[in-house]
Amino acid sequence: MKKLLFLLLCTTTLGLVSCKKDTIIQETPNRTYNVNIQPNQWVLSQDGLTYTYVWRRSEIDKITVDDEGVLVYLSHPLNSSNYIQLPYVFDVDAYSYELFNGGINIDIQSSDLQAPAPRKPNVVVTAKLVVLPSKYVP
Numbered sequence: 001m002k003k004l005l006f007l008l009l010c011t012t013t014l015g016l017v018s019c020k021k022d023t024i025i026q027e028t029p030n031r032t033y034n035v036n037i038q039p040n041q042w043v044l045s046q047d048g049l050t051y052t053y054v055w056r057r058s059e060i061d062k063i064t065v066d067d068e069g070v071l072v073y074l075s076h077p078l079n080s081s082n083y084i085q086l087p088y089v090f091d092v093d094a095y096s097y098e099l100f101n102g103g104i105n106i107d108i109q110s111s112d113l114q115a116p117a118p119r120k121p122n123v124v125v126t127a128k129l130v131v132l133p134s135k136y137v138p
Helices: 002-018 062-067
Strands: 031-037 050-056 069-075 083-085 088-090 093-100 103-110 125-132
Touching: 050 125, 062 093, 069 093, 069 103, 083 088
Parallel strands: none
Antiparallel strands: 031 125, 050 103, 069 083, 069 125, 088 093, 093 103
């Protein structure tokens, strides 16, 4: 009787252990880049209406441009420990960005005609770029 009970217990235990179901999900993690932009790295356009910083990075490729999401934040002009998501307007200057294969342009332009020339930042601006992978579905 003890042998039969022990055999039944072993079989039940083996059956319960072998029925374990594991769900494995492999996700591509987001990528975050922090870039310190020095005041002398802002370049004024020929017409004098736009300051641009160009950040070239091979990781920003055609897949990133076509399929993935990109969020861009700049350190707040008054409080460098806070961030503002682009695009935004601060004190008549409009901040925006343009994504291209191989990098990103961050632009500063006047938001109205009262002051057509934008102001160049005179402090280090920290840019935070977050790339969100996405699976393309046609």
